[in-house]
Amino acid sequence: MSNWVDMLRSHYNWCLGDRIAQYNQQYIQGEYCEIRAKSEACPLTCFVSKKGATGSPWKNTKTDKEGKPKNPRRSPGDIQITALPELKQARPWYGGIDSTVLQQNVKRLDIAYQNFFDGRGFPKFKNRSNFTSFTYSMGVKVQGSKIYLPKLGWMRFHNSRPIPNGFTIKAATVRQRQDGWFLSIRIEDKTVPDYRAKPxxxxxxxxxxxxxxxxxxxxxxxxxxxxxxxxxxxxxxxxxxxxxxxxxxxxxxxxxxxxxxxxxxxxxxxxxxxxxxxxxxxxxxxxxxxxxxxxxxxxxxxxxxxxxxxKTDNQGRFxxxxxxxxxxxxxxxxxxxxxxxxxxxxxxxxxxxxxxxxxxxxxxxxxx
Structure with a gap:
């Protein structure tokens, strides 16, 4: 799992660097041309790297796999998630990481950008001290004191709080701390009513x-x-x-x-x-x-x-x-x-x- 954290940190930093490079390229090329096709930007403002974070924002089809209508324009996160198979081909060692973990890693960067758009700080490149976790969005199973994590298999763990009957596992986050590895599980039961405060x-x-x-x-x-x-x-x-x-x-x-x-x-x-x-x-x-x-x-x-x-005086001294x-x-x-x-x-x-x-x-x- 330590190797996973290091590889995911490198992947996070690469995705962040790719977005910064593409946005800088977009800024250098100037504003978008008013004449635009739905499949690709006009040649005056198109990107040199079509596989970058904002290189090809339009999809070829307007429907998803189920045939439902979908907005053809893709976000940088969607483009980077779509490029994950190419990442595994170029760097085969990423094939040992579960695909949902890699997808959540890109969504983690999306959340950082959304926080920036809401007025917080710009996303930063991660080092080993501030990148210590990864998240599963599906495939996690719990049986007594054992847990199954995709691509890692079954392992023993201390189940501090058993999952109540009727609840399903929505996500699981594995986090490395100073004294070991910890797991937090998010569960859901739609039949449970919401608690409301008194009027x-x-x-x-x-x-x-x-x-x-x-x-x-x-x-x-x-x-x-x-x-x-x-x-x-x-x-x-x-x-x-x-x-x-x-x-x-x-x-x-x-x-x-x-x-x-x-x-x-x-x-x-x-x-x-x-x-x-x-x-x-x-x-x-x-x-x-x-x-x-x-x-x-x-x-x-x-x-x-x-x-x-x-505070300074008239001469500029502190x-x-x-x-x-x-x-x-x-x-x-x-x-x-x-x-x-x-x-x-x-x-x-x-x-x-x-x-x-x-x-x-x-x-x-x-x-x-």
Missing amino acids: LAEVKKVIGCDLGITKLVHLSDRHQIDNPKFSTNKKTRHILKIRQKSVSRKAKGSNQRKKAVKKLGRLHKRIADKRQAYQWKVANQIVSRNVDGIALEDLNVSGMMKRCRV LPNGQSRKKSLNRAISDAGWSDLILKIEYLAAFALACRRHQQGKVVIKVN
Whole structure:
């Protein structure tokens, strides 16, 4: 599976580079000509590489395999998915990877571009540290403590939560972490009704939550929930400092540095797991209270953690702007994990998992 991750990362980067090259070529050639045929662009603006991400955007037919009408224009993702058989012929080692995994790899790039069009950052080339997973869209089977993954076969795994009767497997994501491989399965049962929150007219009792750093949550009923400060307490910061120094003192590319990096990664994972478990516990405590609604702060956490604006004098020299003091505040906000805690509260409130006697979920109100 490690080889799969490396090959899929290379395929992702190649697809991204292909799209960037084709878009640059399109920009250099100028705007599209108004006279255009449905099968191909006019010669003045056609692409040199017809097999690229945007080289041949039109299909020869207007119907799919079932005879249903279909838009003949293809997206860059559709063109790259269609070119996967040619990829396997040119690089036979990609034939050992399941076809649905390669297709989901291209769709992963489509999602990155869609996020960019929605106002987020431009897609980046992946390195080994930020590309550690792949997804199956079909063919996954589970029997007790064994799971079947296409092209990988049957293997044993720890089934932490059995699949309920009537649910079907829609997708499975395999992810590599510091202490092994993990599998998350998405299931679906169309017969299960949707959970709905109570209408606002029926909300009678509401509890307010104020998120903080010294105390993680201040409730309106005068209860306070402690903040353990998993990564910013004195002991953990001392251990992190030792592990990080151990990594920096090893030669780059050496086996000793790889061992030190893994040791540091296991420590970060242990801290993250503790934080996640504690946040689920806190969210359960809040949602399980006998209330109809929960009021939360509508926090812009990313904006609160931004760097201070640069200050200069009349001669252009930099002036103190308080960033050195704000660095500790940013570290404390990141350690508290306010955004993750809010998501967990919304999840439990929507499905009313903490209060099983309620047939409907609870209303979550965000206040500015």
